[in-house]
Amino acid sequence: MASGLMLWLFAVSVAASALGGMLGMASGIFIVPILTMFGHIEIHTAIGASLISVIACSCGGAPRLLRSRLTNVRLAIVLETATTMGALTGVLLAGILPIPFLYFLFAAILFLSAQQMLARRRDPSPATIPAPDRPWIVALRLDSSYPDRELGREVSYRVHRVPLGLILMFGAGLISALLGIGSGVLKIPAMDTAMRLPIKVSSATSNFMIGVTAAASAGAYFMRGNIVTAVAGPVALGSVLGAIVGARVLTIVSNDRLRFLFVIVLVALGIQMLFTVFGVHL
Amino acid sequence: MSRTTRLEDLLAALFRYGTWLASATIGLGFALMLIDARFGTRNLAGFPNMWIATTGIVLLILLPVLSVLLMLLVFVRDGNSRLAVPAGFVLAVILSGAVLGFRALLRPGP
Numbered sequence: 542m543a544s545g546l547m548l549w550l551f552a553v554s555v556a557a558s559a560l561g562g563m564l565g566m567a568s569g570i571f572i573v574p575i576l577t578m579f580g581h582i583e584i585h586t587a588i589g590a591s592l593i594s595v596i597a598c599s600c601g602g603a604p605r606l607l608r609s610r611l612t613n614v615r616l617a618i619v620l621e622t623a624t625t626m627g628a629l630t631g632v633l634l635a636g637i638l639p640i641p642f643l644y645f646l647f648a649a650i651l652f653l654s655a656q657q658m659l660a661r662r663r664d665p666s667p668a669t670i671p672a673p674d675r676p677w678i679v680a681l682r683l684d685s686s687y688p689d690r691e692l693g694r695e696v697s698y699r700v701h702r703v704p705l706g707l708i709l710m711f712g713a714g715l716i717s718a719l720l721g722i723g724s725g726v727l728k729i730p731a732m733d734t735a736m737r738l739p740i741k742v743s744s745a746t747s748n749f750m751i752g753v754t755a756a757a758s759a760g761a762y763f764m765r766g767n768i769v770t771a772v773a774g775p776v777a778l779g780s781v782l783g784a785i786v787g788a789r790v791l792t793i794v795s796n797d798r799l800r801f802l803f804v805i806v807l808v809a810l811g812i813q814m815l816f817t818v819f820g821v822h823l
Numbered sequence: 824m825s826r827t828t829r830l831e832d833l834l835a836a837l838f839r840y841g842t843w844l845a846s847a848t849i850g851l852g853f854a855l856m857l858i859d860a861r862f863g864t865r866n867l868a869g870f871p872n873m874w875i876a877t878t879g880i881v882l883l884i885l886l887p888v889l890s891v892l893l894m895l896l897v898f899v900r901d902g903n904s905r906l907a908v909p910a911g912f913v914l915a916v917i918l919s920g921a922v923l924g925f926r927a928l929l930r931p932g933p
Contacts, residue, residue: 544857593880600842615906616833619895622909625916632920681905682933698852728834756887757917763884764924772878777883781846 547775550580550590552780555786560803563789567598567723567751568780570654573647574810582772583642588721589768590776592759595675595723597780599752607708609688611745612737616683616700620746621753623707624728628757635719644818646718651811654726655804678703683739687742701737701739710750718758720771830897835892841889845882852876888917 557571569591576587606612670736678684680699686697709731713724732743762768852875859872891913898907 544860545917547853593883596844596887597842600838600845603838604835607831607838610831612831614834614894618891618906618909618913621913623890625913625920629920629923632923656919705867752887752892753913753917756884757920759884760888760917760921761879761924764921766879768879770852770873770880773880774853777880778846778849778853781842812886 544671546580546595547771549770550707550775551779553580554594554776555783558594558780558783559787560806561598562602562784567595567725568783569595569720569722570651570726570807571810572776573721574651574814576772578810578813584643585635585762585767586769586772588635588719589759590773591721592755592762593768593773593777594780595717595721595755596752596759597753597777598725598784599748601781601784603752604749606745606748609745611687611741612749613683613685613700613742614748614749615681615685616738617746617749618747618754619681619683619703620706621750623710624714624717624724624750624754625757627711627716628718628754629714629761630711631715631718632758632761634715638719641818643719644814646716648811648814648818650716650720650722650726651807651814655757655807655811657726657730658800658804658807670727685742687739689741696739698739698742699737702735706736707729714754714757717751717754718761721758723747723755725751831895833893833897837890837893838886841886845879845886848879848882849876850879852879884924888914891917 553575554572555567557568557575561568561571565588569695572594573584573587576582576590577584579803580587603612607614654770683700683703684698686695688694689696713727713731716722716727717724728747728750731745732738732746733740738746759768852872855872855875891910894906894915895910898904898910
């Protein structure tokens with residue numbers, strides 16, 4: 542493969558991961574549309590490269606989040622039972638579903654991401670939260686706490702509605718394997734809204750989980766020959782570098798301005814994907 | 824220090840060093856490839872440069888799998904079967920995915 546294309550893949554991945562990292566997303570949501578529409582790479586090869594990018598972003602960001610005790614590893618492993626099952630189902634369906642359907646599904650996820658980007662996330666009010674209704678939440682010691690530097694104290698939280706969370710996580714794993722994205726767009730709201738976890742905890746736990754979910758489908762994609770080193774290698778390196786750059790830029794850029802830019806990019810990519818479904822080439 | 828915190832520290836170390844090792848391996852493979860293309864040398868590493876990069880990608884895929892294995896080992900050591908069972912289940916599902924992919928590879932094409 543030409544070194545020019547490798548450098549293009551590397552540069553695109555740095556930019557996508559840096560952009561994603563600024564808002565706590567993996568870069569898969571950008572990688573697949575860019576590789577298929579601008580790089581003219583076959584969609585299953587693009588999905589394979591994107592899964593590697595998701596793993597790189599997850600692994601690169603995990604150490605800091607684990608050490609800051611924001612990641613709830615006990616809850617993560619329980620929810621992973623559903624996401625990995627969803628991913629396995631997605632791997633089985635990936636070869637059966639028609640490619641235009643994958644493009645259409647991707648466009649829908651891009652519009653959903655844009656809508657969620659506009660909706661501001663808030664921590665659930667403790668007064669409205671009922672007590673845990675499942676004794677095994679206590680038995681598994683899923684409730685936990687984390688040190689909040691802004692508040693200067695330890696914040697305790699309770700985990701709620703785990704069965705609903707498991708159902709939503711199955712869907713997130715399925716979409717992740719079908720489209721090669723981290724599915725943070727589905728996992729984080731599942732934890733924020735359904736399970737009533739604090740935002741920082743749901744973001745950190747989602748970051749940890751997207752790597753495991755992506756690995757579940759990446760193994761199958763690799764064995765099937767859909768992970769092409771010449772494409773996935775530069776994407777992986779670019780994603781690691783981009784995730785580091787994104788995390789640093791996050792502290793100096795206005796969040797609202799960034800959010801607005803993101804929504805425009807996501808909607809534009811979504812429209813472009815829909816055009817592809819209907820065979821319209823601009 | 825609590826047991827959960829110790830597990831988090833172990834996982835953080837695995838991800839930190841693992842990510843650097845995998846990235847360095849992929850980078851080495853591509854650097855050798857570019858040197859060979861630029862200066863007309865052949866296989867500076869003694870075997871195909873693409874294999875080195877592929878090894879790095881496999882290492883990257885294995886990192887989350889190893890994190891689940893590490894969790895399983897810690898839960899088993901601590902006698903925490905309630906969490907060891909889901910960890911073992913997740914490992915089994917990931918392995919099944921790889922086996923499914925391998926079987927698809929062996930299947931003759933249309």
